[in-house]
Amino acid sequence: MDTHGEKTKDRVVDTFPVGMRVLLLDDDRICIKIVTKMLKDCQYEVTISRRAQEALIMLREDKNRFDIVLTDLHMPDMDGLKLLEILGLEMGLPVVMMSSDDGEQVIMKGIIYGACDYLVKPVRKEAIKYLWQHVIRKKSNDFKEIGELGSVDDMVVKLIKQCDINHAYNVTARNNENTKSSKKRKDDDDDGGETTGIALYREKKQRFHWTVELNEKFVTAVTQLGRDKAVPKKILEVMQEMNVAGITRENIASHLQVKEYILAKNVSEATVNLRLLNVALLCRNTGCIFKSIIVTFHGGRSKKSKNQYLRNLRY
DNA sequence: GCCGCAATAT
DNA sequence: AATATTGCGG
Numbered sequence: 001m002d003t004h005g006e007k008t009k010d011r012v013v014d015t016f017p018v019g020m021r022v023l024l025l026d027d028d029r030i031c032i033k034i035v036t037k038m039l040k041d042c043q044y045e046v047t048i049s050r051r052a053q054e055a056l057i058m059l060r061e062d063k064n065r066f067d068i069v070l071t072d073l074h075m076p077d078m079d080g081l082k083l084l085e086i087l088g089l090e091m092g093l094p095v096v097m098m099s100s101d102d103g104e105q106v107i108m109k110g111i112i113y114g115a116c117d118y119l120v121k122p123v124r125k126e127a128i129k130y131l132w133q134h135v136i137r138k139k140s141n142d143f144k145e146i147g148e149l150g151s152v153d154d155m156v157v158k159l160i161k162q163c164d165i166n167h168a169y170n171v172t173a174r175n176n177e178n179t180k181s182s183k184k185r186k187d188d189d190d191d192g193g194e195t196t197g198i199a200l201y202r203e204k205k206q207r208f209h210w211t212v213e214l215n216e217k218f219v220t221a222v223t224q225l226g227r228d229k230a231v232p233k234k235i236l237e238v239m240q241e242m243n244v245a246g247i248t249r250e251n252i253a254s255h256l257q258v259k260e261y262i263l264a265k266n267v268s269e270a271t272v273n274l275r276l277l278n279v280a281l282l283c284r285n286t287g288c289i290f291k292s293i294i295v296t297f298h299g300g301r302s303k304k305s306k307n308q309y310l311r312n313l314r315y
Numbered sequence: 316g317c318c319g320c321a322a323t324a325t
Numbered sequence: 326a327a328t329a330t331t332g333c334g335g
Contacts, residue, residue: 207325207328231318249317254328257320 020132021045025055025071025083026098031121035070035098038128052078056086063091067135073099073110081113088114094138096131098123208251217242218255232256 022044026032032048039046047066049055052075058065069087073080080097087093097110100121110118116134119127210218221238222230232253239247 210328233317250329253318254330258328 019043019045020068020135021047021066022131023055023059023066023069023071024048025052025069025075026050027072027075031072031098035123035128038123038125039070039131041125042129042131044128044131051075052080052083056083059087059091059093063093066093068116068131069093069095070131071095071097073097073101073106081109084110084113084115092138094134096134208247210255214244215255217244218252222256230256 022039024032024035024039024046025048026035027050029050032050036046036048047058049058052071055069055071056078059069071080071083075083080099084095084097087095094116095114096117096119097115098119098121099106099110102120107118107120116138117127217239218235221235221242224238225234232249235252235256236247236249239252
């Protein structure tokens with residue numbers, strides 16, 4: 001038992017939409033059917049209605065019965081925009097519009113009237129998957145207005161509580177910092193493209209790119225320090241003095257590690273075998289030329305591959 | 316808490 | 326394809 005609290009936080013966030021209550025409103029049966037299926041696949045709790053008036057009655061009875069409303073723009077018994085006004089203003093519910101009309105004007109209008117989002121039909125599963133974010137955003141805005149916003153962590157907890165959802169993981173669980181060590185990290189992901197993530201508290205991390213120039217600075221730093229003083233932390237300091245921003249110790253450690261392999265310092269043949277592909281690529285991309293490299297293959301990769309790597313290497 | 320290293324993930 | 330992350334012994 002050791003401590004890795006932040007993983008737990010991610011888990012809460014990842015599983016958050018479970019049980020979120022969605023009111024789906026559309027006069028088209030087929031659309032209802034398709035979208036319902038998608039919603040359920042994403043573990044939302046779905047209530048459907050085919051008439052705006054009916055929906056309105058339900059909502060007026062108990063406006064806390066739903067977390068979000070997903071509605072078609074065009075409905076026979078009421079203009080979707082009108083409904084939007086009522087729901088958004090009167091009840092403060094997040095409303096997402098759907099329509100096959102993808103005209104810019106129409107979309108703008110929907111947004112101006114207060115829609116959180118505008119989904120052009122056919123609705124993609126991706127959009128449904130991240131529907132819950134609108135609920136969060138809306139509530140998070142409410143917090144901001146009241147000036148109740150604490151740390152991000154606090155906010156997450158508050159929002160989750162506010163939403164009153166029976167998600168799979170206890171909110172409190174994340175406060176007891178306990179996670180098993182030596183655990184395979186394997187979460188959901190049946191999705192093809194993801195990337196939408198949770199912009200609120202999980203920034204999309206961008207990868208560090210080792211350009212020729214950066215690599216030169218790296219080499220300079222290492223040389224300057226002397227090979228045995230050149231540890232990631234020191235290299236980082238030196239590079240930062242050289243005006244390299246946005247680089248972390250880990251970036252350097254990783255880079256250094258690959259370089260170490262190239263210098264073939266004490267590494268086993270098996271290791272070189274595993275790393276060779278990466279090494280070759282690094283050489284190519286940074287224009288490095290190395291004096292020596294151990295190249296031995298034992299099983300695993302084919303000879304054809306080996307020869308290709310060799311051709312790409314300049315040493 | 317950082318280091319090097321290897322394995323594995325993204 | 327090109328790193329990034331993780332786990333472990335030191």
